[in-house]
Amino acid sequence: MRLAFMGTPDFAVPTLNALHEAGHDIATVYSQPPRRAGRGRKLTPTPVHARAEELGLEVRTPVSLKNADEHAWFARLELDVAVVAAYGLILPQAILDAPRLGCLNVHGSLLPRWRGAAPVQRAILAGDAETGVTIMQMDAGLDTGPMLAMAATPIADRTAGEIADELAVRGAALMAEVLASPRDFPREKQPEHGATYAGKIDKAEARLDFKAAANAVERQVRAFNPAPGAFFENGGERYRVHAARIVDREGAAGEVLDEGLTIACGSGAIRPTLIQRAGKPAMALDDFLRGNAISSGTLLG
Structure with missing residues (x-):
């Protein structure tokens, strides 16, 4: 034709x-x-x-x-x-x-x-x-x-x-x-x-909504991979989450629950498994935590 x-x-x-x-x-x-x-x-x-x-x-x-x-x-x-x-x-x-x-x-x-x-x-x-x-x-x-x-x-x-x-x-x-x-x-x-x-994706939608249930937050991570990239902020710095898994834990929404970066959601929790700090390459969680620890009790947004 x-x-x-x-x-x-x-x-x-x-x-x-x-x-x-x-x-x-x-x-x-x-x-x-x-x-x-x-x-x-x-x-x-x-x-x-x-x-x-x-x-x-x-x-x-x-x-x-x-x-x-x-x-x-x-x-x-x-x-x-x-x-x-x-x-x-x-x-x-x-x-x-x-x-x-x-x-x-x-x-x-x-x-x-x-x-x-x-x-x-x-x-x-x-x-x-x-x-x-x-x-x-x-x-x-x-x-x-x-x-x-x-x-x-x-x-x-x-x-x-x-x-x-x-x-x-x-x-x-x-x-x-x-x-x-x-x-x-x-x-x-x-x-x-x-x-x-x-509807067209707005970049603001990629900010992780920790008030939502953990399964919805995990879907955000997958939906915005590779672009625009799901993220949270801590201390004015942006962290992109490329992959995460659901964890059976509870806490205040956005609270870091342990030294392994388990993050409480509206119900349940997630733990990033592939994460990227601004200006750095994406890293597996264990490698990331060696030089970028985020303390238990921190509230993320």
Whole structure:
């Protein structure tokens, strides 16, 4: 098929690779513009942009798709389909209507559960038992279009990063199957019952809420790994918690209960197992405590 690919982060790269490996005619790749990153604040292309250039594909990086010139350019591509994976820009109706088969999206949830920007993180925070990936036809709504294919996976004790990596690969394979034989994947209208919204993650949400139950705090740790990173503060310094386990202890919320950094929650307690002090590498708890002891009785926030 002749197609355009639209994606930005690492999550989208496996789908681009799958489309290229399947031999589709990728007319162009859309990605968000390069942004300044790193110590030197150098303009850095997105993961999709970088991979597309490695594959010798044309890349377009408009700030917006709202202008008529961009609509006209897109229409002139005479596409069979546009494939979208975590692109990050709203597609106007003129873009949605231009390809012969419309625009198909790789969405990281079991729709209609968790429509929106952060489905994996929200599923973990909510304590969902499973999540997954859905191939859907895009319409003017927010992840409301008909579904073509779906695959589920258990959440268990995995982090957002681990789950997203799996869904990226499974979504790529599903999209390749759909494009190989589109008639085998009839469009199914989404039920409205059970629809929820996965709002964008605010960095302030990553502050550990020790007033909550220990299982909710532990889910915060997994939901915000790798980004933005769950944290607490002590003495004005921020400590990131990359992994933690639940401990059967009780105390005042936020209180350090022992010299092993067991932290009381609203009910139960947690103990970090991988922790990072500002400006330092992440360390296993025992290694961390050798030079960074936090005394029993300290109240953390």
